[in-house]
Amino acid sequence: MPLFGRPKRYLGIDIGTASLKVVEIEDIGRRAKLSTYGSIDLPLDIIKSGAREVIVRVSDALKELIRRAGVTTDKATSALPGFSVFTTVIELPKMPEKELASAIRYEAEKYIPSPLEETVLDWEIVGETEAEITPKEGEGRKKVLMSRILLTAASKSLVSRYTEIFKNAGLDLESLETEAVALVRSLVGEDTTPLLLIDMGATATDICLVEDASPRLTRSIDIGGNAITRSIAKSLSIKPERAEQFKKDFGLKGGLAEGALEERVPQAIIAILDDIVKEIRHACNLFYNKGGRRIEKVILTGGGAKLTGLPEYLNSLLGVKVLIGNPWARVEYPEELRPLLLELGADFAAAVGLAMRNIY
């Protein structure tokens, strides 16, 4: 506890389509300490539905979650899901911030598919590079310093829906980020190697290529854990609840008894994973074509990352190291919680990254 003043605490809130997750972090002198965490199931999809009752149900669930978790602050950061935001990285000559703002707006019009007046635009300088340009005809080439800018755009109506949910829940939504930025903060930290981050949730899988610890290219596909469950249910002609259990119990390893029903689980899973792998390869090719370096590893996260045998399966197809991300690497917590927190790492990665926004 500080000698005077209140402890500085921040909430990271991840609104997923399957569950809400909260993590509360305390700033202990530019270091993060876990103060509490929790989750609550939420079988709703607020992004695809703007209905009043949905907003009310999500804020009620959020209120219930923060009550159960016993959070002590109202300062929250949340994220817009990958499929709802447009993200790109652009390069502009280095210039004063004021000029940069209008240059970015001008550039944004070329890239962003929807009208700017319906869009909330955000940008952040994520690095610097040198480029060779020919200033005028007849003049020699010269080197200029370029700023690398991460540009994000989201619809105003989506942003106002989020604002309303937090207000109804009695929380102060200080910042709304993208999930990719939050995941890089919790899972990549200061690691500068080129890598691939894969967040497999219930309804979507987000793929993010990361270089020098910042997102360079993101793609989202609407295939996730739910699609795997449906595939198992269909292939084995069983109810979704049983298929969900089979998925968690057997994953890609399948059952032990030959000829048993469980034996068909891996095939049903692979049928869906193949579409995800196609998208991963496509994203990597786009990245390489833009001059990105070869990726050296894959970090998996999201509930779907817990699928038994997934790291080995992806490793065999992609030929690089595949591991499950640990979002607690830069967080202090009681030693006795270690086994539990490591198990929950894939579930809370986004919430941890969001909660650490004011620290790292």
Ligand SMILES: Nc1ncnc2c1ncn2[C@@H]1O[C@H](COP(=O)(O)OP(=O)(O)OP(=O)(O)O)[C@@H](O)[C@H]1O
């Ligand atoms: N042990 C497990 N094996 C396989 N899948 C699992 C396991 N545990 C959870 N899942 C799956 O993870 C998914 C939920 O993941 P997560 O909590 O990341 O989703 P979400 O963030 O709410 O969804 P989204 O990001 O798509 O909006 C579900 O499809 C669930 O079946």
Ligand SMILES: [Mg+2]
């Ligand atoms: Mg998610």
